[in-house]
Amino acid sequence: MNSYTANPDRYEVMPCRRSGKSGLVLPAVSLGLWHNFGSVDSFENAQKMLRKAFDLGIFHFDLANNYGPEPGSAEENFGKIFAADFKSYRDELVISTKAGFHMWKGPFGEWGSRKSLIASCDQSLKRMGLEYVDIFYHHRPDPDTPVEESMQALDYIVRSGRALYVGISNYNTEDALKAFTILRELKTPGVIYQGRFNMLGRELEKSGMFDMLQQIGVGGICFSPLAQGLLSSRYLNGIPEDSRAVRNHFLKKDSITPDLMEKISKLNALAKRRNQTLSQMALAWLLSRPGVTSVLCGASSPEQIAETVQSPNRCTFSQDEYDEIDSIVYSKIKYSR
Numbered sequence: 001m002n003s004y005t006a007n008p009d010r011y012e013v014m015p016c017r018r019s020g021k022s023g024l025v026l027p028a029v030s031l032g033l034w035h036n037f038g039s040v041d042s043f044e045n046a047q048k049m050l051r052k053a054f055d056l057g058i059f060h061f062d063l064a065n066n067y068g069p070e071p072g073s074a075e076e077n078f079g080k081i082f083a084a085d086f087k088s089y090r091d092e093l094v095i096s097t098k099a100g101f102h103m104w105k106g107p108f109g110e111w112g113s114r115k116s117l118i119a120s121c122d123q124s125l126k127r128m129g130l131e132y133v134d135i136f137y138h139h140r141p142d143p144d145t146p147v148e149e150s151m152q153a154l155d156y157i158v159r160s161g162r163a164l165y166v167g168i169s170n171y172n173t174e175d176a177l178k179a180f181t182i183l184r185e186l187k188t189p190g191v192i193y194q195g196r197f198n199m200l201g202r203e204l205e206k207s208g209m210f211d212m213l214q215q216i217g218v219g220g221i222c223f224s225p226l227a228q229g230l231l232s233s234r235y236l237n238g239i240p241e242d243s244r245a246v247r248n249h250f251l252k253k254d255s256i257t258p259d260l261m262e263k264i265s266k267l268n269a270l271a272k273r274r275n276q277t278l279s280q281m282a283l284a285w286l287l288s289r290p291g292v293t294s295v296l297c298g299a300s301s302p303e304q305i306a307e308t309v310q311s312p313n314r315c316t317f318s319q320d321e322y323d324e325i326d327s328i329v330y331s332k333i334k335y336s337r
């Protein structure tokens with residue numbers, strides 16, 4: 001692909017938001033590379049999406065050691081695109097990666113031991129061709145390793161210059177508080193929590209996670225904010241051949257029931273009345289919730305990214321609109337991840 005120069009007006013498109021009480025600032029909409037950036041996907045499309053995202057003010061890209069498929073290949077592809085297009089913008093970018101899910105054979109290829117987290121961080125840096133990442137996450141809690149050990153590993157990762165900030169993901173509220181308290185005692189910048197939160201999946205909010213995060217001054221970034229594409233126009237007229245549901249892996253075809261589609265059609269009608277698309281309304285709704293710093297979207301095309309960056313433009317909801325959303329979503333909900 002020809003050489004790339006970023007849009008000079010990229011910071012005019014979308015607001016930025018502070019992660020808790022830290023110095024870390026993120027775009028309201030961030031981009032995750034879980035799907036569509038692996039070795040099985042089109043490299044050209046991946047490059048187009050990253051260029052489009054950065055041009056529209058998305059300067060935060062989220063990865064993990066295992067993203068692909070093949071595991072590791074999203075980081076490799078990102079590294080190639082970074083080297084070609086984004087090297088001169090390094091100081092503008094917030095690049096995150098994670099370790100915790102299965103990545104290599106043996107007891108240190110997953111979970112949260114000191115050995116596992118530090119080795120995985122080194123592997124990620126190598127794959128991406130980076131000297132450091134901006135955020136390094138422990139991807140999931142480890143039931144067998146003391147949380148003190150996992151947090152001390154994060155502390156070491158910061159002190160050794162491998163990451164600027166650290167975060168945790170998929171911890172429950174009680175364990176997250178414990179982890180952030182240890183990080184604070186270690187004087188390590190644990191500034192962000194990453195968890196699943198969307199209109200259809202409210203467990204995190206109900207558990208008091210965002211209240212707790214606000215109390216301790218830590219930011220929250222929501223993954224799968226579109227419920228993997230369900231909260232968009234994608235499935236309104238059936239299951240498109242090129243959609244995530246067709247892969248039937250993380251988003252199961254069976255979960256797209258008539259009951260769920262009825263709710264999504266009703267949410268779509270409300271979005272239309274608000275002069276938004278459904279995906280824009282779903283993201284705006286999240287951005288209106290206390291404690292949410294950024295919504296971490298996925299995409300399969302540059303056009304989807306162009307649509308989602310418009311979502312922060314209308315983040316206010318009347319009480320009637322909030323109530324209508326709840327009454328649609330909670331009418332005998334049958335949705336599961």
Ligand SMILES: NC(=O)c1ccc[n+]([C@@H]2O[C@H](COP(=O)([O-])OP(=O)(O)OC[C@H]3O[C@@H](n4cnc5c(N)ncnc54)[C@H](OP(=O)(O)O)[C@@H]3O)[C@@H](O)[C@H]2O)c1
Pocket residue numbers: 031032033034035062063139169170194195222223224225226227228229230232233234242243244245279296297298299300301303304305307308
């Ligand atoms: N920490 C964790 O454990 C964890 C877990 C999951 C995800 N994450 C992070 O969160 C990121 C986002 O997760 P996600 O991909 O599930 O997020 P999502 O935003 O809920 O779903 C993304 C999918 O929605 C569809 N989509 C996006 N924009 C659209 C638009 N404007 N119109 C129609 N459809 C649209 C696309 O589906 P099609 O591909 O079908 O077009 C896209 O792949 C990941 O990349 C990763 O960085 C973290």
